[in-house]
Amino acid sequence: MYRNAHLDDIDSIIALESAAYGIPPMIVQAQMPFMRQEWMQAIEGDQVLCLDNPEGALIGAIHVSERDVTSAGSERTLVSLMVSPEAQRSGHGGALLRSFLDVCDQSGHTAALKVAPTNTGAIHLYQRSGFKKTGREDGGLLRMVRDPNPEGDTLEL
Numbered sequence: 001m002y003r004n005a006h007l008d009d010i011d012s013i014i015a016l017e018s019a020a021y022g023i024p025p026m027i028v029q030a031q032m033p034f035m036r037q038e039w040m041q042a043i044e045g046d047q048v049l050c051l052d053n054p055e056g057a058l059i060g061a062i063h064v065s066e067r068d069v070t071s072a073g074s075e076r077t078l079v080s081l082m083v084s085p086e087a088q089r090s091g092h093g094g095a096l097l098r099s100f101l102d103v104c105d106q107s108g109h110t111a112a113l114k115v116a117p118t119n120t121g122a123i124h125l126y127q128r129s130g131f132k133k134t135g136r137e138d139g140g141l142l143r144m145v146r147d148p149n150p151e152g153d154t155l156e157l
Contacts, residue, residue, distance in 0.1 A: 002099065005048035005061065010039045012058040013048070020082035042079075049099060051083075051092055059087040062096045066109070075145070076104050078113040081122075097129060105149045114141040 005013065014035050018028045028035070042048050042063050051060035063080040078100055083092045104111040114137055115122050123142070131144040 001052045001054075003050050003052065004046060005043045005050045007040060007043055009043070009048075009050060009058065010036055013039055013050075013061055016058055016061060016082055016084055017080070019085055020088075047079075049096070051096060053087070059084045060092045060096050062100055064100055064103075075110040075112045076100070076107075078111065094125060097125065101129060101146070101149075104146070108148045110148060111146040113144050115144060116140075117142050 014028065014032070017023065017035075018025070039048070042065075045065075047064050049062045049064075050058055053059045060083040061080070062078065062082075064076055065079055066074060066076045078097075081093060081096055081100075083090075083096070101111055103109075111131070113126065113131070115126065117123075117136075117140065123144075126144050126146075129146065130149065131146045134143045134145050137143050
């Protein structure tokens with residue numbers, strides 16, 4: 001079940017993030033105040049969508065931000081898309097991505113994201129969803145963008 005995140009989800013989101021990205025517990029502990037602050041701001045800004053399993057446990061989340069690019073338009077950036085390791089390869093990541101793209105298509109926003117060049121599974125998913133590589137950002141991350149699809153054609157995710 002999809003739902004907007006609430007402030008009481010912060011600990012579960014941080015646990016999901018550390019499991020999905022393989023962040024060592026020592027680093028999570030050291031960064032906890034910063035991580036809590038970042039997630040609190042994102043949740044208060046209605047920028048986080050959660051996915052719960054039928055038992056109500058958090059198994060996925062997506063963090064999106066919006067920013068102005070030009071006077072002619074703006075883009076929504078996929079900051080983070082994460083699925084718990086035990087729920088991966090079940091279509092949940094594609095479903096979360098599809099929800100993001102639907103919002104972008106309906107609002108006419110360009111979709112943008114950054115991804116590690118070594119994350120070939122994610123890159124393949126994004127390319128199948130219409131994203132195109134536009135270059136590298138500081139830190140070596142690939143930047144990918146997707147123009148809005150006003151017809152709302154569903155891509156094969």
